[in-house]
Amino acid sequence: MQTVDIPALQDAALSALAAASSSKELEQVRVAVLGKKGSLTQVLRGMGEVPKEQRASLGALVNVARETIEAALAGRAAELAEREMETALQSEAVDVTLPGRTRTIGSEHLISRLTREIVEVFRGIGYRVVEGPEVETEYYNFTALNAPPDHPSRGLQDTFYVRDRSGTASRVAGESEVLLRSQTSPVQVRIMEEEAPPIYILAPGRVYRRDVADPSHLPQFTQIEGLVVDEGISFAQLKGTLEYFCREVFGPERSTRFRPHFFPFTEPSAEVDVSCGICGGAGCRFCGHTGWLEILGCGMVDPNVFGFVNIDTTRYQGFAFGLGIERIACLKYDVPDLRMLLEGDMRFLRQF
Ligand code: DAH
Secondary structure (H helix, E strand, O other), X not given: OOOOOHHHHHHHHHHHHHHOOOHHHHHHHHHHHHOOOOHHXXXXXXXXXXXXXXXXXXXXXXXXXXXXXXXXXXXXXXXXXXXXXXXXXXXXXXXXXXXXXXXXXXXXXXXXXXXXXXXXXXXXXXXXXXXXXXXXXXXXXXXXXXXXXXXXXXXXXXXXXXXXXXXXXXXXXXXXXXXEOOOOOHHHHHHHHHOOOOEEEEEEEEEEOOOOOEOOEXXXXXXXXXEEEEOOOOHHHHHHHHHHHHHHXXXXXXXXXXXXXXXXXXXXXXXXXXXXXXXXXXXXXXXXXXXXXXXXXXXXXXXXXXXXXXXXXXXXXXXXXXXXXXXXXXXXXXXXOXXXXXXXXXXXXXXX
């Protein structure tokens, strides 16, 4: 038999293994070297013909070659298998990521924002914010505000009374001294009871009335009460203060006017109107063809109210005002129906 150069065969096999670029090619190399008719297998088969004295050394050489080749084969096989797995994973991968969730950014409700803006206007000229209870007594909501005992707003028709389970004998069944405040004005009384002048306060809060919701009425809404008690306070200061407030909130292009009115707790009293934002004062449906929209009530604190809280009227004077935020919101933004503020319709709310 011709002599085979085993180291050369081994080197050739190793480089063929290294060059194999797929499992399939690797298998072809394996068959060519170690298969039934493979180059190394043939050497093993021909061992019988090798002269006896050479057989042991050749056998050792062949065994080393076989082990080396088999080890290299196993290593290369693992390498290729891993690479092929990776390629398969990459090419067959399915993208299961979901689109991110967009967070909708909330915004302050128009009423909260406007309340804050109005509070800021008055804070800027030295007013302090105070609060009073929403469940009030008849004394603070009416009596101490100089409302006559037979005033219609005291009636069950207009005010929500809290049922009195103790059943005070002198009262109509179901009526009690406890009620849901119908205005923020009782806060005036509470503050004047507790504090000595000078007083410059603003009291925002919810009020309740027995009204059916319609374009211009709500059974629950938000008011801001203002009260000033100091020495030398005049109607001129009330006027200047409220004109400043109107300009800040409605802008310089809308004018204001003071109209005499009556409130039990102020004397003299007035209502303030702002020119209609829709017709500019010419008259339209929104303003009832008057060109004006009423925005607040105000006046000089009635001496009778000072009497209830023991403030010396020879030394102090005061003015007060009260406004409805929902109403102001509608008049500022030309909204025709108060109820739109409460419906939570995002198409409406997003505009502010
Ligand atoms: N409390 C009145 C109302 O709800 C508004 C008001 C008018 C408040 C005149 C005042 C005021 O402080 O002086 O209709």
